[in-house]
Amino acid sequence: MVTRADVARLAGTSTAVVTYVINNGPRPVATQTRERVLRAIEELGYRPNVLARALKAGTTQTVGFVVPDSRNPFFAELAHALEDVLFASGYALLVSNSADSLEREREHVRVLLDRQVDAVLLISLAGAAEVEQIIGAKKPAIVLHRVSGDSSASSICIDDKQAAFDIVHHLRADHGIDDIAMISGPPGAAVSAERERGWARAVTGDGRVVHETFSIAGGHAGAMRLLADAGRPRAVFAANDQQAIGVLKAAADLGLRVPDDVAVAGFDGTVESQFSVPSLTTVVQPSRQIAEAAFEILRTPQADTPVRRMLPHRLALRDSCGRH
Amino acid sequence: MVTRADVARLAGTSTAVVTYVINNGPRPVATQTRERVLRAIEELGYRPNVLARALKAGTTQTVGFVVPDSRNPFFAELAHALEDVLFASGYALLVSNSADSLEREREHVRVLLDRQVDAVLLISLAGAAEVEQIIGAKKPAIVLHRVSGDSSASSICIDDKQAAFDIVHHLRADHGIDDIAMISGPPGAAVSAERERGWARAVTGDGRVVHETFSIAGGHAGAMRLLADAGRPRAVFAANDQQAIGVLKAAADLGLRVPDDVAVAGFDGTVESQFSVPSLTTVVQPSRQIAEAAFEILRTPQADTPVRRMLPHRLALRDSCGRH
């Protein structure tokens, strides 16, 4: 392995000068010397050891991202957007799966901190208590969903409650459907709680809720229960697109037509929602902007007060509700 | 930040002993001393700096994984399985997206090597030429698809050609469909070339191929072209599940029934293939075993000869071909 010392030797300078050339500072280097160093780097095929730099400089240019399940297309889109934004600035992203276990979430945060990440992004299963761990380690914590008022973490989110209200209200007001059930996330899940509130407000308290995991299988199971009996609802609102896709499948299994027999709406706006059969009416979260906002926050030296950003959502009205 | 020196001071020992306790070696430590060290660690809430360890020990316990697109559910499943397997042994996974650009693929490999990953896993867009770069850096390279005979990389794959043959032959032999078109990947894509050969052998050379990106949109676009005209094929085999889901959507858009008007088969065996409407007949790749095999290879000190593992595939026969 070629090191800075090898380059310095070949260029006939000190290692400090090699560093100055590579980092364009903090001291100036004579043009001639710079040329020699550059040539030596070229000749040896030298590449700096990022680790050693990190140890000394105190920044790893690495960000951690803990999600419940990286296979969920929405989280995959978020992670992809983050990676893209970060890579452009020389950062890398370490993604961890909490697998719906609070214990694992905590462990992953710890491991990420051990690895000296510069910041931790988090989709927390519960109230984001691990955030204090991150703050304690003097690293920025950014939660990518709604947090309760007193958390010391920054957060980026859309208005989940309002968005849920909007889409459910659309079913009522524009399609005249009153009987709207909801498939929510696991009891206590931070992400779905607000969406449930928005739904409840829109249906003015009437309607069944079932709690399922945030997966296609969860949505399918929930829908099989909701739609099997005669008193089935005229519409189902699911807390995420994965569940909604499971609902579409359950309807097909039961021989029900969507949207004629039952209308379906999801939440997230993943690519697959555009191509499901039928295409899915859903709330679109601006994943790219969320990623960009996260990067912006973690780049700017933080004051003591956490940053809170609420981004706009939009509705995608498609075939699963009748397309208008 | 608490360091080993702080622990040593509080425990009244040298930093070496602290290391011996933490690493359980390589030197023995008296029980009493160990107790004192453990207590000091506890009291200070000390956590080792993984970076510093990596610099000295020469291993980062980090593995890189370069994929064309981490949002593709199959790659997401692979990455997830890898992360799971790796995490259990204290490793972390760094996922990068080559975004269908050979240049980006190369750049990502370089960046991963700069970050001193212990090994690079790769789904290569082309012939895996970057592999030599990795080998040159004296790191294990493991390609997660078929490689040509002379590569010095290890590889793990299924028999793509045979698998493609099997599923296409099933359509012919068991469903009596002769007119089977294929939607393949972009021209020259390493992953789809073998699948194309298997299809060609099964249809005995007859049938149209169109080349599209490995996405739902790609499959949709390809199918719109194939299925729009009167002389449309009776079945479409897509090079991956994403494309196949796009085909299902295109059929629905055109008012064609699947499988009555057109049968559809995919490749990969992602979770979404089980829940599409109709459910998708596909080749199932054993993602978990691929991940486990990869970890096994990178753990075992490599001989000079690359390891080649061919894992078994299976067919999932579902509604999109008539379910038998």
Place this chain on the structure above:
DNA sequence: CTGAAAGCGCTTACAG
């Protein structure tokens, strides 16, 4: 069984 010391590959004041 334990400690003092060198060193992993960098960066950065400090002199000159």
Place this chain on the structure above:
DNA sequence: CTGAAAGCGCTTACAG
């Protein structure tokens, strides 16, 4: 503008 030297937080021969 450049170099010698200390140090980031660890690990590991080498003595004792």
